[in-house]
Amino acid sequence: MKLLRTLIVGLGAASLVLSAHAAGGSKKAKAPEGGWAFAGPLGELEMDSVARGYQVYREVCAACHGMKLLSYRNLGEKGGPFYDPKYPNANDNPLVKAFAAEDEILDPNPDENGDPVYRPARPSDPFRYPYANEQLGRAANGGAYPPDLSVITKARGKGNDGDGASYVYSLLKGYPDPDTIKTREGEDGQRVNYIKFDKGDTHGTLIQPIGQYYNPYMAGDSTAQWEGDPRHVPYGGFLAMAPQLTDGRVEYMDGTEATVQQMAYDVAQFLHWAGDPKQSQRKTLGLPTMIYLLLLAVLLWFSYKRIWRNVKH
Ligand code: HEC
DSSP: OHHHHHHHHHHHHHHHHHHHHHHOOOOOOOOOTTOOTTOSTTOOOOHHHHHHHHHHHHHTGGGTOOOTTOBHHHHHSTTSTTOOTTOSSGGGOHHHHHHHHTSEEEOSSOOTTSOOOEEEOOTTSBOOOSOSSHHHHHHHTTTOOOOOOTTHHHHTSOSSSSHHHHHHHHHHHOSOOGGGEEEEEOTTSOEEEEEEEEETTEEEEEEEOTTOEEETTSSSOOGGGEEEOTTSOOSOEEESOOOOOOTTSSOOTTOOOOOHHHHHHHHHHHHHHHTSTTHHHHHHHHHHHHHHHHHHHHHHHHHHHHHTTTOOO
């Protein structure tokens, strides 16, 4: 009896999970063609891409997103995109100093009258935060709070092989082509944006709520906005972030052509680096350490054999 009950409860739970899956679910994030160079124990970050990604972050994302766990000096430290052996102390690195000085931040210490002091940032300061507090951040973004991006690739992916970077990459370039988004007048005279789907099994119209943007890689469920076959609801959901990247949105310092694909790739790799800025050092230390341990093991084996050679056991 008890067994039967457990079985029924188990089956019930399983069918719930299955039906939830059938209704929603986002498209699985894809790594860029050829994969990430940093994946695997011997993989290495492409530092010029990380450097370009910082430029994208700075010129595009930083208007809305902060990165509380990073300081300007991290950019110029060993394993960082602007590391220069001429400046072992990143606080002296002129490029890092220049990046910091272009941002105005609120000094943690007020002046002698207790009034807030704004000043250019120094390499030792944390990245400038776009909002004084969460409420102001929400007010500026129609109620949604742009999450801090310091560890976003860890929060949205597992492991260190680029799951999270693939998510950011897919999300940024995964918005539908703007030409496919049409506007019609709703019943109450309000303008409604919608997207027509006509591919494979998915035929119908997806209504885009005001201030929300459809993205197939965003976790969520678009059933309520779907006018079409309920068995074939489009993948994904809506988020309050409009598409951010268009070709030529930044002008890369190194002359690389700034396509949407390139910027999404670079900023995703930058965010992967930012989630663990010391990863390349750890990896370069890791391999020699493994080789050393292996040699040590061989040596120990032979000395063990030698020491106990004439002892019966
Ligand atoms: C105009 C403001 C704005 C800009 C610029 C912007 N974002 Fe966002 N972003 C948002 C908002 C608002 C949200 C929260 C969306 C929500 O929760 O519905 C968000 C959410 C996100 C998320 C989280 C999605 C999730 O899984 O929850 C990521 C990742 C992200 N942004 C990355 C970026 C990157 C990278 C850039 C720069 C290329 C960028 N954003 C630029 C406003 C912005």
